[in-house]
Amino acid sequence: MTVTQGADLGTATRILDTAEELLQVRGYNAFSYADVASALKLTKASLHYHFPSKAELGVALVTRYSDRFAEGLDRIDDTDNSPPSKLVAYVDLYAQVIAGGRMCLCGMLAAEYPTLPPPMQAGVRSFIDRNQGWLAGVLDHGTAAGSLHTSGSSADAAMMLLAGLEGAMLVARPYADVERFRSAARQLLAAVGVRTH
Amino acid sequence: MTVTQGADLGTATRILDTAEELLQVRGYNAFSYADVASALKLTKASLHYHFPSKAELGVALVTRYSDRFAEGLDRIDDTDNSPPSKLVAYVDLYAQVIAGGRMCLCGMLAAEYPTLPPPMQAGVRSFIDRNQGWLAGVLDHGTAAGSLHTSGSSADAAMMLLAGLEGAMLVARPYADVERFRSAARQLLAAVGVRTH
DNA sequence: GTCTATAGGCAGATAGAC
């Protein structure tokens, strides 16, 4: 770790930022070291200094994304108190992603799953588990308090929400239309008793 | 068109079958002519005789898949009369796909969308439009008859169902667990008033 | 840390014999 700070991001971080966008837009199998290098005006060899193999770069990308998403969940827990408002904030997390023409990084990797290096596969599962677990917790609190209503177990309802949001990003992409995502998300929230006006 | 029939499928069809599976499992950007050729014990050059470019093969795959799916919708219309039973049959269409470890072909292509040749992109949108339209029709009939209940427009509810099912396939893949898909699907159907036992 | 140069392999695609 160098002593750079603030706006001086450091090369490793800039590589991750560029590769992250390429991964979310095109997929892991459809971007190359050459793409990242040309975007950053570096050479491929320099990238290999920071991330020796594409698999290692991929693992770093999944880990960072999943950890940042978990931080987002923590922020929601600190900010929004009622389960319904937590779910609305959760949807916003996804809306921010798709607004940039991107797919959820782990949703993209779920599609490419069989082609991924095993450590990346584990990262994808971890992302899903963390999100499903968090959602199930919110749903449990909400149903106990009477502000949410699920049919079936909280784990199943959490699965439906996660799947629905990932799928809504997926089918909204071809139309480059955030509203398509938002209306699907509203319907999903309505399914667990959240009223959005 | 040759005069072959029955079990003698014809090379073009065998190519499509093999490429379709590879596409649904690995994605368009993660399979090659070499993969298809080795599976069929042909050479790459032979494949190019039937499908001059990968883009043309890709278009043929989307078209065939989308048309077959539409035939599936017609069969449901001919077989199941009540809107709720139509939706259950619709879910079964997806369940058959994921049971083979595959992703919906057009869901996969939606993820890879920005990297696809424009004619393939059009095919993906067409698939989504057809399915959303069919679902909206079923929902309209169901709500009119009182056997289904949607919050919001039928188009929005159709979008949610389509997104939810595509997403359920996506997030179920890493666990190779059809039950994960089925429980999410049950929740989605419950959201429009279908009771499954 | 970043570079030039290069290796070795695989991609999609074509020419031409059979």
Add this chain to the structure above:
DNA sequence: GTCTATCTGCCTATAGAC
């Protein structure tokens, strides 16, 4: 229709100078 042979280009990755 299917083959062998080949082309061109891009891929991931490495060696070694600066």
